[in-house]
Amino acid sequence: MNPLTDVSFVYISRLASIIESDPFRVEEWYRSACIRELGGMTAKELVKQGKAGLVIKFLYSIRRGERD
DSSP states (O other), X not given: OOHHHHHHHHHHXXXXXXXXXXXXXXXXXXXXXXXXXXXXXOHHHHHHTTOHHHHHHHHHHHHTTSOO
16 A cells, blocks of 8 residues: 555545444445445445545545435
8 A cells, every 4th residue: 555545545534434434334334335326336445546536525424424
């Protein structure tokens, strides 16, 4: 991982932990859950492509109750 990817992972993980309190499940989600709304890619894949902002917006929309 590069430093920007590391920072994105930490930030996204913290956001996701507000939604899901189990750290294992947060990490599993980050690495392997395909996000249909974001082209079926995982958060990890999106971050590697420089699209961490999309994942962050996605998580904020969940927090606002706009999606499940």
